[in-house]
Amino acid sequence: MDEQKIREMGILAHKIRVETLRAMGKLGFGHIGGSMSIAEVLAVLYGGVMKIDPRNPGWDGRDWLVVSKGHAGPSVYAALALAGYFPTEELLTLNQPGTNLPSHCDRLKTPGIDMTTGSLGQGISTAIGVALGHRLNKKDNYVYLILGDGECNEGQIWEGVQFAAHWQVDKLIAFVDANKKQLDGYTQDINDLTGLAGKFACFGWHSQEVDGHDAGQIVAAVEKAKQAEGRPSVIVLDTVKGKGCCFAEPVFLNHHMNISPDMAAEAIAELEKDLARCGCKS
Amino acid sequence: MNIVLDNNHSKEQVAMRDAYCQTLIELARWNEDIVAVDADVMNSMGTVPFQKAFPDRTFNCGIQEANMIGVAAGLSATGKIPFAHTFGIFATRRVCDQVFISCSYARLNVKIIGGDPGITAAFNGGTHMPFEDMGIMRTIPEMTIIEPTDATMMRDITRQVAARYGVFYIRSARKNVVKVYGEGSTFEIGKAAPLRDGKDVTIIAAGILVDEALQAADILAGQGISARVLNMFTIKPIDKDAIIQAAQETGALVTAENHSIIGGLGSAVAEVVAENCLVPLERIGARDIFGEVGPEDYLKVRFQMTASDIAAMAQKAVARKGKSLA
Ligand SMILES: Cc1ncc(C[n+]2csc(CCOP(=O)(O)OP(=O)(O)O)c2C)c(N)n1
Ligand SMILES: [Mg+2]
Numbered sequence: 001m002d003e004q005k006i007r008e009m010g011i012l013a014h015k016i017r018v019e020t021l022r023a024m025g026k027l028g029f030g031h032i033g034g035s036m037s038i039a040e041v042l043a044v045l046y047g048g049v050m051k052i053d054p055r056n057p058g059w060d061g062r063d064w065l066v067v068s069k070g071h072a073g074p075s076v077y078a079a080l081a082l083a084g085y086f087p088t089e090e091l092l093t094l095n096q097p098g099t100n101l102p103s104h105c106d107r108l109k110t111p112g113i114d115m116t117t118g119s120l121g122q123g124i125s126t127a128i129g130v131a132l133g134h135r136l137n138k139k140d141n142y143v144y145l146i147l148g149d150g151e152c153n154e155g156q157i158w159e160g161v162q163f164a165a166h167w168q169v170d171k172l173i174a175f176v177d178a179n180k181k182q183l184d185g186y187t188q189d190i191n192d193l194t195g196l197a198g199k200f201a202c203f204g205w206h207s208q209e210v211d212g213h214d215a216g217q218i219v220a221a222v223e224k225a226k227q228a229e230g231r232p233s234v235i236v237l238d239t240v241k242g243k244g245c246c247f248a249e250p251v252f253l254n255h256h257m258n259i260s261p262d263m264a265a266e267a268i269a270e271l272e273k274d275l276a277r278c279g280c281k282s
Numbered sequence: 283m284n285i286v287l288d289n290n291h292s293k294e295q296v297a298m299r300d301a302y303c304q305t306l307i308e309l310a311r312w313n314e315d316i317v318a319v320d321a322d323v324m325n326s327m328g329t330v331p332f333q334k335a336f337p338d339r340t341f342n343c344g345i346q347e348a349n350m351i352g353v354a355a356g357l358s359a360t361g362k363i364p365f366a367h368t369f370g371i372f373a374t375r376r377v378c379d380q381v382f383i384s385c386s387y388a389r390l391n392v393k394i395i396g397g398d399p400g401i402t403a404a405f406n407g408g409t410h411m412p413f414e415d416m417g418i419m420r421t422i423p424e425m426t427i428i429e430p431t432d433a434t435m436m437r438d439i440t441r442q443v444a445a446r447y448g449v450f451y452i453r454s455a456r457k458n459v460v461k462v463y464g465e466g467s468t469f470e471i472g473k474a475a476p477l478r479d480g481k482d483v484t485i486i487a488a489g490i491l492v493d494e495a496l497q498a499a500d501i502l503a504g505q506g507i508s509a510r511v512l513n514m515f516t517i518k519p520i521d522k523d524a525i526i527q528a529a530q531e532t533g534a535l536v537t538a539e540n541h542s543i544i545g546g547l548g549s550a551v552a553e554v555v556a557e558n559c560l561v562p563l564e565r566i567g568a569r570d571i572f573g574e575v576g577p578e579d580y581l582k583v584r585f586q587m588t589a590s591d592i593a594a595m596a597q598k599a600v601a602r603k604g605k606s607l608a
Contacts, residue, residue: 094409097576098576099576102408103405103406104406104407104409104576106408118407118409119372119376150345153344180346182345183323183325184323184324184325191343253325255325
């Protein structure tokens with residue numbers, strides 16, 4: 001992928017943050033930390049890596065994405081809207097009565113959401129199932145999966161890790177958003193997960209670790225992952241919870257926060273300053 | 283049982299989770315066996331002050347609900363009294379077999395606290411909205427299920443549950459609910475708490491629908507229908523005598539629960555009625571339907587759990603009196 005494309009992905013990540021903040025700012029609260037930390041990986045996936053057709057979300061030639069940390073729904077919706085699945089104005093219906101954009105990802109409600117999530121740990125198994133189904137159907141679509149690092153506490157994650165290796169599910173590319181925090185604090189203080197990349201490798205996965213806020217590194221890692229024949233792949237993303245959002249990034253407990261219109265406006269203004277520096281508008 | 287009613291229909295000053303945690307801390311000061319197990323929702327469930335007071339007696343397992351319940355069972359086997367905390371969906375659906383085998387079948391002493399029952403899950407949406415938790419837990423033998431109504435009852439129930447042996451499931455809203463009882467009221471587990479007497483119909487309610495039921499009784503009074511209101515805060519074992527008495531004396535029943543009409547309070551009352559005292563029975567609750575996202579007020583209307591829904595159901599039950607029940 002060329003430099004220009006990667007630069008555009010970085011810009012898209014900022015725009016995803018801006019749109020997410022607009023929606024959460026209107027609502028008054030949200031899972032801000034984990035929504036901000038995956039902006040780059042979403043930008044990479046929707047900005048060129050995934051085979052998709054936003055006008056035809058159910059296209060059977062598409063690559064799939066399972067966002068197992070389903071509480072990051074708002075930033076996934078922002079990415080979908082910016083990719084053209086639905087108008088960005090619809091993002092402001094987040095969590096309103098009758099909305100198609102609930103807190104947690106719902107495959108029946110939102111165009112472009114491939115799997116329902118919200119109960120942590122479950123997305124890995126459904127993603128493996130999708131990949132196995134594709135294999136039976138003689139399709140070579142990729143299945144991408146985004147896990148939280150805290151989520152990797154769940155036993156079901158490691159059941160899936162064993163099983164995917166056993167069945168050589170090589171069309172599965174998982175990301176772990178290693179932002180070092182879960183709901184109650186630092187993962188290291190709660191149930192230490194250090195060495196995640198090594199743990200996956202021990203279970204037989206092709207395993208890499210990259211800067212999760214560097215689109216170029218993520219793209220390169222995906223390209224490498226696709227070379228790993230006969231093995232599922234994981235890319236552990238070194239990220240910061242709340243990244244790029246001035247009121248959330250420096251706060252210790254930034255999993256779910258109340259967000260006043262002023263806070264949202266200030267954070268958006270900062271992101272827009274960055275965008276202007278690259279000669280773009282959100 | 284010593285009940286004083288607070289008839290203001292105003293919100294509690296203290297959140298349910300804070301009333302709970304303060305009481306647990308008080309109990310744990312003199313009972314060293316009380317321990318807390320958690321699953322990375324301590325900040326949501328309000329148990330952080332317990333951890334601060336008793337860091338060595340608090341085990342935050344991280345996002346591992348099944349492991350948490352198993353660890354609680356093991357702690358109990360050594361004489362500890364574990365209180366396990368997570369959202370209602372995870373405390374039941376996600377750990378059903380661990381509760382069944384490791385806790386209940388093994389006859390251990392584990393208290394499970396499930397937050398955010400029914401529509402109180404609000405903005406967390408359909409994945410997080412337990413309309414089935416009581417249904418799951420009610421089929422497990424010897425399980426006690428309690429839904430405290432307000433902070434006063436929460437404190438009293440927490441004390442009693444700590445003192446009793448066995449597996450308990452307490453489902454409770456986390457935040458501030460409407461105050462129903464005056465300070466110092468006490469309750470008897472397994473005995474319905476009478477709230478208001480009446481002769482034409484009995485509304486049997488639990489949880490956040492208790493206050494709606496009281497308001498429904500006011501609406502009905504305006505229509506010339508005298509409604510009795512019972513607070514069935516113990517869903518299992520259900521107070522059979524109170525149900526039979528209400529059926530005999532008022533001739534029609536309505537249940538009101540923030541749960542599916544399948545498996546919870548409505549089902550439990552229906553079982554007693556069918557076996558003992560056939561009278562018209564109508565049920566308020568989610569009607570075999572999944573939850574969805576939105577503010578609690580919207581969801582109360584959406585799932586037909588308002589005072590006027592309850593009043594309308596009561597009228598329906600009353601209208602069926604004297605007609606064939608076959
Ligand atoms: C099975 C399950 N348990 C608990 C929760 C409540 N919960 C939502 S997000 C979260 C913390 C997630 O931490 P992590 O996976 O690290 O996500 P991130 O840091 O990216 O937000 C918890 C405990 C849940 N959604 N599912
Ligand atoms: Mg995390």
